[in-house]
Amino acid sequence: MRMFLRIVTAVTVIAITLSVYGKASALTPDEVAKKSQAAFLYPGKDFKARVMMKLVSKGGQERVREMTMLRKNYGDIGGEQKYFIYFYQPADVKDMTFMVYKYTGKDADRWLFVPAISMVRRIAAKDKHSSFVGSDFTYEDVSGRNLEEDSRSIVKEEKAGNKDCYVLKSTPKAADMDYSYKMAWIDKSTFLPLKEEYFDKRGELYKVFTAIEIKDVKGFPTITKRSMKNLQSGHMTEVAYAKADYGIGIEDSLFSERFLKQPPKKWIE
């Protein structure tokens, strides 16, 4: 009898341990979000790409924004980053440069250099409500959002294409966003978002993000082609990265007024 009780106890303990362990091995929604942020916005110590942005109106008219984007991380995943962007196209913004110091918990610092009058100016812009160069992407879509600002849950797990995904629902805690919530299909192996759906205040789907092409760049799975489509306006933006690269040794000094005015050839090409 004693022996039997011992066995039962042992089995129970093992079962509980296993179940607890099993639970722990599944990721929480916040962990998924954190891993996705790391894979999507923070890979590498630094990053560079030639970015081709195509803005397509409902009627099919295309406009092109071509730029070189450089990014460098400071501190941990989710921490400070600096961006340096040089514009090639269109003609009226050629040679303009744009610099962003991104922080956590407060709005970014931004500077714009206007070559025609040789002027460096700070730009007052809010990350949440500013379209990036007139595209369907906001600044936040480009450089990320503070994870603290959303509450989230894993709604389900399903395949997107042939990839197993977590379906993560993120709801902004404050009511100051254009969308009421967002559904994201996060690849379980790479943690990149393969698809995102934005729902407006009435709960209707109005904006869709799609990762069109993913390539391995120096061991980092990278979305090299993506689109954002606004279903209400019919406007769409397609973004393609060429010459994407990581760990290229961008110096801290690049992110300065000096180089904003005279962007070094070796970095912008």
Next chain:
Amino acid sequence: MHNHARYIVFFILVLHCIAASAYAADISLHGFLQGNYAAGVAASNPDGGNFKSAEERLQLKLDAAKDPLHLLIKADGWYDHVGKKWDSELREGYIDYTANAWDMRIGRQVITWGVGDLVFINDVFPKDYEAFFSGRPLEYLKKGADSAKIGIYPGFASFEFVLIPYFTPNHFPDSQRFWMFDPFSENGSVITDRNKEKPAASLENTEIALRAYRDIAGFDASLYYYRGFLRQPSIMPDNLMMPTKLTLFYPRLSVYGASLQGKALDGVLSLEAGYYDSRQDRQGTDPMIPNGQTRFLAGYQRQLWEDFTIGVQYYAEYMHDYTAYKRNLPPGFPQEKRLHDLVSIRLTQFLLHQTLRLSWFSSWSPSDSDYLLNPEIKYNFSDHVWAALGGMVFGGGRLWSQFGQLDRNDNVYMQVRYEF
């Protein structure tokens, strides 16, 4: 013309150097074709014409780079329908040399300092006010300075050191096209014998401008120093009571200033101040030379909703030695106030994926009660073609106040540009 010859020789030499050493130089050619027209809507011009400007212009911009050198030539050629003549101008032409911790730019270059919006305290470089008042694109407000600029970047701060051996005055509205106050043309008799005396190019007259800047607690902080000349001419009559001949000259000036710009109150805050040392009239007793001044400005810019930005700014000039100024002012001359100030507002709304821009700029003087209004609508038809339609409205104040004197020059302007 002498000036042009100097430049042509300089660039032939530079091109030769680049071509000789650098078959692999990176060369690009861009530019634009532009039509620019401004029609007076309040009155005909003093010479009877109706257009403040009407021209078609071609700009070519040549870039050539081969580390550590970079060459830029930006030249305009245009036909002026008002003056009925072809004209050309080297807008900018310089060569850059870049080393690790310093760099150098030599030639005609546009330099912009300070944080003001259309008011200038430490931006002591040449401007073209006629361009601005007759509705040209904003870049034409700035003129190149024939100069050498050296940048030094030791890490704890950055430095810009500018030497300008050849003086360039500001360009003010032409008296044939613009109605303006002239203290020497009252009672209908204009003194036409006017002689401009620019400071001669000499070592002693070489203008010096210095800027030191760095980050201080998240703010962009700059200190400025300038030693040179006021770019607005003073008028010296041969006889104050019965003038027959006027000499226009540029008084000696030094400026000491500072500026701060950074994020505050959910927007961008700008502060700037400068002390204008009128070196040719330190006692303030010469009525023909502006007295020393302290200038300052405070500006604040904020995004209120998507693609809408508001900017407000207060700017003031405080005249020193005011008592001496009043005591020495000749009878019949308009008396300036001790404090001259301006409040300006700028509103910008982008629409249609930032291809349509509606903007409003207005400047009103509490001290002089005159104003300038500048609404504008700009649309990018494609990635290569844009057009802008706007208005310049002046009024209020007195016959001699800054904008009041321009009252009859209200105009509607149009700019169309094809860029390549």
